[in-house]
Amino acid sequence: MPDHSRPARAVLGQNQYGKAENRVVRITRDGATHHIKDLNVSVSLSGDMDDVHLSGSNANVLPTDTTKNTVYAFAKEHGIASAEQFGIHLARHFVTSQPAIHRARIRIEEYSWERVAHGNEGAHSFVRKGQETRLAQIMYDGSAWEVVSGLKDLTVMNSTDSEFWGYVKDKYTTLPEAHDRILATEVSARWRFNWTDDAREMPDWEASYGQVKQHLLRAFAETYSLSLQQTLYQMGVRIIDHADEIDEVRFSLPNKHHFLVDLAPFGLKNDNEVYLAADRPYGLIEATVLRDGCEAKIPADLTNL
Ligand SMILES: O=c1[nH]c(=O)c2[nH]c(=O)[nH]c2[nH]1
Secondary structure, eight states: OTTTOOOOOOOOOOOOBOOOOOOEEEEEETTEEEEOOOOOOOEEESSHHHHHHHHHHOOTTOOOHHHHHHHHHHHHHTOOOOOHHHHHHHHHHHHOOTTTEEEEEEEEEEEEEEEEOOOSSSSOOOEEOOOEEEEEEEEEEOOOEEEEEEEEEEEEESSSSBBBBOOOOOOTOOOOBBBBBOOEEEEEEEEEOOOTTTSSOOOOOHHHHHHHHHHEEEEEHHHOOOOOHHHHHHHHHHHHHHHEEHHHHHHEEEEEEEEEOOOOGOOOOOOOOOOOOOOHHHHEEEEEEOOOOOOOOSSSGGGGG
């Protein structure tokens, strides 16, 4: 039986549109020395877009093709000083130039390149760095900014100074307590800046990124770990303590398990030397570390950011 007490009509919910994954490489030529910025830029706009969904009128629609073109034109006109700065330029442009667009979200992945040292004159040869991917998300609604930076795929390992014991044991527990284990993870992190309005001086986005990455790595290396949870918290504390421009850090840390291999069947003793690096399943440890008194705004599920 249909439920006649509930309205049958459908209504439009949240919507956004734009061009995703615009790959833009900007070369800056400083004489014979060249510099590279290599970005993947996704534009997402929202505003007065009821008509295009409800009646098909495109009167308020700036084509996604135009948003793509804008990314490339801005790379030429404004250059790319940092992913964050580039995203701010784009978000401001879409919201202030189009009356129907009230909110812009620019997501950027940045791939870094390292110079190849060689004998030729000039510096124009690069090798892609295999380490992390840098991330930035800029949101603007015409008055307030939200800038979240981050990184993913930063794989780190401690070959000692990690233990895990004293945990709950029930009838399904088989894990042996570890007093000297490998601790490895692939860091995915996002941090939110407290810069929210044009009236305030912007952080130095490039310097801030380098410092946050160093704090995170040093905290990982220097924490004598009793759990990945404890290490995560120390990484967050270190960033909040040292970076005044940041109010919130969110981590998603897969525990990349390394299991000691039983070599006894071969008459060999394994003195914490030979491990099986398992790829799945993995423990997944996730948490936010906040500046005291600040509100958490980074979504819990980082796969959506
Ligand atoms: O650092 C860890 N935290 C856990 O919660 C956990 N659970 C587990 O089986 N191994 C580990 N390691």
